[in-house]
Amino acid sequence: MNVQDAIELLKKEGYKYTDKRKDMLQLFSDEGRYLAAKDVLEYLHPTYGGMSFDTIYRNLSLFTELGILEATELEGEKRFRFSCAVEDHHHHVICLDCGKTKHIHHCPMDNEPVKASGFEVVGHKFEIYGYCEQCSAQT
Incomplete structure (x- = not known):
């Protein structure tokens, strides 16, 4: 966008x-x-x-x-x-200090046993929080 x-x-x-x-x-x-x-x-x-x-x-x-x-x-x-300009399914890593994000193109749900449980997944959101290289270097 x-x-x-x-x-x-x-x-x-x-x-x-x-x-x-x-x-x-x-x-x-x-x-x-x-x-x-x-x-x-x-x-x-x-x-x-x-x-x-x-x-x-x-x-x-x-x-x-x-x-x-x-x-x-x-x-x-x-x-x-x-909103992301990336159209394909993806997730994010998000810096807790500066708020910058990066895409993760692997979906953790692909390896999740949820599918085998019979539960029908209609949507999900996966975010990883931490610190980017610049913010971790400042601490």
Whole structure:
């Protein structure tokens, strides 16, 4: 996903294009990592001083509902990032310090005995949390 694709999707789904939404989307594009609502508010505050957490959360929820953003929970806080451009089934390793992610193209469920148990899996999410090379080197 990129900013232009996200804007086109918003328009296609009947939502207004606003500079605030564009600036929010640009932040996710520029950062390329998971961000909390407070990160978005801090980034937008100099330009949109009166913007509230409610407005941020409402837009983050909309973007997630439309598949523009994907969400996860890190350290008890919901965080968001642009949905992956990778179309094939994959999972992520996520840095707990900086929020950067990398793809894992092997699915741990392929080796899981769940299939043999007779349980019909209709979806799953697998994330590994730790520290990237840059963040581990700083400690």
